[in-house]
Structures are given as structure tokens and as C-alpha cells.
Amino acid sequence: MTCPSCHEDLPPKARFCSSCGTPCAAPAAPGDDERKPVTVLFCDLVGSTALSGVLDPETLRTVTLRYFEAMSERIVAEGGTPEKFIGDAVMAVFGVPVVREDDARRALAAALGMREALARLNEELHATLGIRLTTRVGVNTGQVVAGGDATARQALVSGETVNIAARLEQNAGAGEILIGPDTLRAAGPTVTAEPTGPLRLKGKQDSVEAYRLLALGTDDPAQLRRFDVPFVGRDAERDALDAALAATVRDGRAGLLRVTGEAGVGKTRLVREWLARGAASGTLAYGAGRCRSHGEQGTLTPLADALRSLP
Structure with missing residues (x-):
């Protein structure tokens, strides 16, 4: 069994390619329509x-x-x-x-x-x-x-x-x-x-x-959404993001911060507004990457995209 994307050899019952992350499906048997x-x-x-x-x-x-x-x-x-x-x-x-x-x-x-x-x-x-x-x-x-x-x-x-x-x-x-x-x-x-x-x-x-x-x-969800209403009521969340960034700068080490919540609560809007505010003030430069619905380009593609988009 081989990966349909990168052609890496895979175990017979593999569900995903261990090299690039592509979902793997065994070809249908003749007559199995x-x-x-x-x-x-x-x-x-x-x-x-x-x-x-x-x-x-x-x-x-x-x-x-x-x-x-x-x-x-x-x-x-x-x-x-x-x-x-x-x-x-x-x-x-x-x-x-x-x-x-x-x-x-x-x-x-x-x-x-x-x-x-x-x-x-x-x-x-x-x-x-x-x-x-x-x-x-x-x-x-x-x-x-x-x-x-x-x-x-x-x-x-x-x-x-x-x-x-x-x-x-x-x-x-x-x-x-x-x-x-x-x-x-x-x-x-x-x-x-x-x-x-x-x-x-x-x-x-x-x-x-x-x-x-x-x-x-573009198929970037963040670019497809329009935010035509004022951004209000997220001071606590923005303060938490500011504190996480300040701690990273102070310690001189990389950090990981997850923003989680139910669909539609405003995760994308929160992050976009925070990044835009930091970029406008000159205190923050950032690159952006995202996970797509497929993995043909490799599991590290989001990180590579973020590095390539750095100013």
C-alpha cells in the first residue's frame, strides 16, 4: 500500500500517511460499487x-x-x-x-x-x-x-x-x-x-x-469573513494575549498559546484584532499559517507558511 500523494510505502491498514498526513483509502475491489x-x-x-x-x-x-x-x-x-x-x-x-x-x-x-x-x-x-x-x-x-x-x-x-x-x-x-x-x-x-x-x-x-x-x-477562512460591526467586550481576552506575549519576550523562549471556543464565538475576530493592533503599534510582527483540509504538502506546512509570510 502506498500513499496516493507522496507514494510513501505504508502498512496495509494505514489510515493516514506517516510522511505527509494524507488520508489513505484502499482502492475499491472490482464490483464494489x-x-x-x-x-x-x-x-x-x-x-x-x-x-x-x-x-x-x-x-x-x-x-x-x-x-x-x-x-x-x-x-x-x-x-x-x-x-x-x-x-x-x-x-x-x-x-x-x-x-x-x-x-x-x-x-x-x-x-x-x-x-x-x-x-x-x-x-x-x-x-x-x-x-x-x-x-x-x-x-x-x-x-x-x-x-x-x-x-x-x-x-x-x-x-x-x-x-x-x-x-x-x-x-x-x-x-x-x-x-x-x-x-x-x-x-x-x-x-x-x-x-x-x-x-x-x-x-x-x-x-x-x-x-x-x-x-x-483565496480559501483562507479569515480572509473570507467580513467584520462590519465594532469589536467590543473582549478586553479580558486581549489582556490575556498581551500577557502571554510579554511573558514570551521576557523569558526569551518560544511559547504556544491556544485560543479555543465554540464555533461562532469570535475566535478568528479576536486573534485578527489583536494582531492588527500589535502590528499597528509597531510592537508586533507576525506570520500566519493554517491547517488545510488535506496534508499533501506535509505536516509542517502551516509552520512553513507562517515563516514565509513574516515581514
Whole structure:
């Protein structure tokens, strides 16, 4: 058994990777199908047939493999699974074999990352071969029937969600990323997208709403919250934070302070206000890191983020 993220060898019954902390799930046995929510991504080359007229077969194969490699790298980096390669198309799923709370957002981040990766690849291809590749992408979220072996790419997911993702990709313009309404809702408020209007998709009697993905903002919860009301009634808590900082400075040693409480009582607001006050007075400089819903980047990532963000 290996980690799906860092590929570290693991004990057969490991639930988490001891190296990077990624949740580990054994591939489903053949026939062990189940319904589950996933996000499906399709990416296809635009005008690939024309490439065969300007490139010899060996060069075309090399270019195609480079393209697949660049796209797969971004999919895996965001926690997705490249399920299959169909002609010039890549199909990926987010939510199989491991389900995460932000699979829809990950798929959109992968789609944007794939576009950036293609731009970098195009610089090299244009310099060496005088060509540029263009893609179109479709992303959809919903229930699928999942089963088979994820590592062998065998019958991973099937269902209407997959079909709509493929149709969205086919209706996208060159360089565009079209997403379904369920993906837009599931990805959260940081998505910037514009409606394309109802689309008539092949095989669907009713029109389908679609959106053109424009950008993806930060997923930092502290940055997503707006504090439009005065900050009052936390003098005792701020005094406790001040005392803890003063003790750390006096003793010359690192310290650890936990702020705990029920959801919604104002932990984030308290810490943000305290840090902002200290920074404004010039008595405090700080860096910030946070634990995400996944551990692909290692268990010390929050500490590394905090150190990198120090002024």
C-alpha cells in the first residue's frame, strides 16, 4: 500500500500517511460499487487534427505525451485522479478514492493550473516547433457510481455527472473553462464566474445552466469573513494575549498559546484584532499559517507558511 500523494510505502491498514498526513483509502475491489458525490473534469485539445498535418508522427506523439504529463501533474497536485486519456482528452475525478470537503474547489484550481501549465509548455513548443496548443475544459459536480481500481484507471466513475462534464467541455470555447451550477455552489464564494446562458447539451432534453470560470480567490477562512460591526467586550481576552506575549519576550523562549471556543464565538475576530493592533503599534510582527483540509504538502506546512509570510 502506498500513499496516493507522496507514494510513501505504508502498512496495509494505514489510515493516514506517516510522511505527509494524507488520508489513505484502499482502492475499491472490482464490483464494489457505490454512489458518491464527486467533481469530474474533462480537458481536450482544440484543433488537434491540424497538428498531424504539420508534425511527423513521432514528434506529434512526443508533444501529446508532454501535454498529458503537464495536465496530469496539475490534477494530481490538487488531489485529483487522472482517470483516463481518451484521444487528446483527459478525464479526472476529485472525490475518488478519497473524498475531501473541497473537491469542487480543487477541481477548479486544477483547471486554472492546467491552463497556466499549458502556457508554459507553449513557450517551449513555440520556440522549438513553432506551434501552440489550446484546450477547453468542462467541470461538473454530482452523484456518480464509483468502483473499480483507481490505480489501474478501471471503470472509476460513471453516470450523468460525467456525461454533463464532457458536454460542458465540448461547448467551451478555446481556452475557456465551463462549470456546472452545482460546481459553482460547492466551490464556495471565492469563485469568480459569469453565466453563459442556458446551454442545449447533446443527449439532454432540458437546457443546462453553465458558467465561465474567470478566477479563484483565496480559501483562507479569515480572509473570507467580513467584520462590519465594532469589536467590543473582549478586553479580558486581549489582556490575556498581551500577557502571554510579554511573558514570551521576557523569558526569551518560544511559547504556544491556544485560543479555543465554540464555533461562532469570535475566535478568528479576536486573534485578527489583536494582531492588527500589535502590528499597528509597531510592537508586533507576525506570520500566519493554517491547517488545510488535506496534508499533501506535509505536516509542517502551516509552520512553513507562517515563516514565509513574516515581514
